[in-house]
Amino acid sequence: MPTLPRPRLPAFGPLQMVIAIALLLLVLFAYAGVQTARQQHLLAQQQHEVELEVARLNQQIAELEGLREYLASDEYIEAVARSRFGLVRPGETAIVVEDHTTDEEPLVSGVPDREPGERWWEALFGR
Numbered sequence: 001m002p003t004l005p006r007p008r009l010p011a012f013g014p015l016q017m018v019i020a021i022a023l024l025l026l027v028l029f030a031y032a033g034v035q036t037a038r039q040q041h042l043l044a045q046q047q048h049e050v051e052l053e054v055a056r057l058n059q060q061i062a063e064l065e066g067l068r069e070y071l072a073s074d075e076y077i078e079a080v081a082r083s084r085f086g087l088v089r090p091g092e093t094a095i096v097v098e099d100h101t102t103d104e105e106p107l108v109s110g111v112p113d114r115e116p117g118e119r120w121w122e123a124l125f126g127r
Contacts (some may be wrong), residue, residue, distance in 0.1 A: 070076055081087040088094045 086094060086096075
């Protein structure tokens with residue numbers, strides 16, 4: 001019976017060691033590059049969000065400064081004095097309109113109150 005040759009294990013010499021180390025380094029550099037790109041993308045997104053927030057806050061600041069200027073203006077002070085305190089300028093006459101209607105009085109003058117179930121024309125013209 002003939003003997004079969006034993007399969008030889010591949011030799012792991014210095015060349016294969018250099019290739020294995022080079023592949024390992026290549027994989028590590030690729031992983032680091034992907035992580036750096038991912039981190040850079042996340043930072044760019046955060047920067048964009050912060051820039052939008054800054055723009056929104058600048059707009060709000062401008063609106064508040066405009067409101068502050070209006071509240072400090074003579075126009076606003078005069079409007080408050082007229083509406084809240086009833087003040088008038090010299091030479092003007094203040095007119096106060098009072099409402100004397102009550103719930104007991106009819107809303108339309110000259111129209112008598114209707115009885116429940118009575119039609120509106122019956123209240124005006126009688127039955």
